[in-house]
Amino acid sequence: ASSAIGAEMDKLIITANLGAEALAKYSVAHTLGLGLGFAISALASSLYPWVIRKLSSGNAREVEPTFGALTTALGGMVIAIALFVPEIFAFLAPKSYSDAAVATLPLLISTLPSFASSFITVGMVGKERGGYTTYSAAASLVASIALNLLLIPRFEYTGAAVSLLISVTVGLILNYIFLKRSGGEEIFSPRLFLKQFSVAAVGATAAPIVWGRLAPRLLILTLPATMLFKSYEILRVRIRES
DSSP states (O other): OHHHHHHHHHHHHHHHHHOHHHHHHHHHHHHHHHHHHHHHHHHHGGGHHHHHHHHHTTOGGGHHHHHHHHHHHHHHHHHHHHHTHHHHHHHHSOGGGGGGGGGHHHHHHHHHHHHHHHHHHHHHHHTTOGGGHHHHHHHHHHHHHHHHHHHHHHHHHHHHHHHHHHHHHHHHHHHHHHHHHHTOGGGOOHHHHHHHHHHHHHHHHHGGGGTTOHHHHHHHTHHHHHHHHHHHHHHHHHHHHO
16 A cells, blocks of 8 residues: 555656646656566565575575575666666657656666565565564655655656655665564675665666767676676576575
8 A cells, every 4th residue: 555655646746746747757757767676576576485485494594695686687777777768768758758767767776675675575474574564664655755745846757756766765774674673684685785776876877977878888788787697697596496
């Protein structure tokens, strides 16, 4: 319920402050930015039974490398998509919508804490402490509404996207606190996640510098390609085991 309300609240506030045309523009950025997160979550959900088995058998420490590999892959895809946002945006919408393209970047970055939070939730469920998620979801929703009301009138599309990024990060921090209380912190490394998040955030934020120049973008693509290959080397063992 929190996710559903939070996903629509920014659109309602944008409509109220900027009008229906602005909502149409932001919807394209929203679809492009969060579509990656939905796809990764769907793929990762196939690993959740494996995670529960590891937790039940006392092998929780085997989960963290899998989570790290998935997050590395997600970060690589965030950077890759961020490099070609103008072209993808032009394919999905008219040229007049391009002023909302930059809002895609915070939305892309938000997929990392969102995915991490959902992965942590599986750990809490495995420890029979799933009820804690009620508090983190409520806090994330309140933060989302407050930030949308504050930032959208001032920063329009980017304000809405940044609001989502901050609110899901709040949810992640609280979920990790509850995970530690549940005794399942071995499945999540804050230090590793912060490193992966920083690389993806810097890469995505800096992407507009090379928009419109193909050669630099192709060169930078070697970074996400390396991240994806590294993830595959770790995940293929888990896939075979699963």
